[in-house]
């Protein structure tokens with residue numbers, strides 16, 4: 001097997017520059033030699049110093065991977081917040097092999113030739129240039145980089161809104177990314193996203209074409225909130241416990257209550273006419289937990305009594321009210 005990958009030798013090495021052979025005519029004038037000498041430092045860095053160090057990939061790991069791959073809950077035990085964790089690999093074995101990008105699971109995951117593709121929150125995936133950087137780090141021997149001790153790649157601390165500041169998608173997105181997107185992604189742990197619900201981007205989270213899982217302004221009418229509180233079963237995250245912390249649950253609930261603002265702070269419109277499918281406990285004929293339903297003629301199956309667990313299918317009115325169409329005991 002050739003040891004040099006396609007990355008190597010792509011650029012001519014200036015060490016080998018010769019003008020004329022031993023018997024050749026020396027046409028190089030002093031001026032041209034001077035020009036060559038001046039141009040050499042402009043040869044792109046890749047030709048001179050091909051080695052990529054861990055310090056160059058650490059910022060990408062911090063921004064795109066560490067939110068999941070850290071601590072005791074790291075998927076498959078693969079910790080990506082230090083070079084030692086990365087080199088130690090996962091429960092399945094090494095994820096990088098020096099000099100062999102194509103044989104390295106980490107590279108295959110970044111390219112999607114091994115599924116699920118990483119980062120699990122994608123798309124967006126890493127750019128071609130970013131993947132190439134990882135490939136060169138593997139191809140050139142998994143070096144630590146210039147700084148002998150590379151600081152741990154820290155995931156950015158989850159931002160919390162200041163007092164009186166609105167809750168936006170930017171505050172809740174890290175919760176969805178770390179706790180939900182591993183399944184609720186187009187190609188997640190369970191294959192297709194469960195119930196078609198994708199939670200790795202704002203638009204997808206708010207998508208109400210199939211049915212609304214988030215009704216802006218109304219946590220009680222939002223199945224997403226019901227699921228993380230455990231009012232609707234099965235409780236989410238599906239692989240819990242641990243469930244979301246009280247603090248996280250409160251933050252997501254408040255985000256919905258304030259209108260499910262996007263990252264720029266703009267509240268989402270009420271999805272008038274959208275279908276909802278809610279699970280919870282009937283506290284009265286027109287009351288699902290704390291949600292007051294709009295009394296309306298609706299089909300009642302398996303006569304769920306007060307205190308019973310029920311599924312309510314209905315539609316969102318212009319004023320945000322939920323008009324039930326069918327109430328079914330579960």
Ligand code: HEC
Nearest residue numbers: 064065068075090092095105106109118119120121177182
């Ligand atoms: C949203 C959480 C999440 C993010 C972000 C994420 N991963 Fe993963 N990763 C997972 C999960 C879950 C698995 C286990 C999937 C499986 O069953 O193969 C996994 C598996 C892997 C594996 C396979 C390990 C093996 O031995 O098979 C590699 C390699 C990996 N991730 C690298 C990365 C890299 C590199 C990034 C960033 C570019 C990243 N991951 C971002 C959740 C995530």
Ligand code: HEC
Nearest residue numbers: 179180183194195197213223224227228234236237238239
């Ligand atoms: C381990 C995989 C997994 C994880 C992690 C996960 N879910 Fe789920 N989710 C599922 C499955 C499976 C279902 C379908 C369960 C059912 O209703 O039978 C589901 C259903 C749902 C539903 C109901 C969708 C609907 O249309 O009624 C919501 C809402 C939901 N999940 C939100 C979340 C949230 C929010 C998180 C993170 C806090 C999360 N899930 C984490 C697997 C997962």
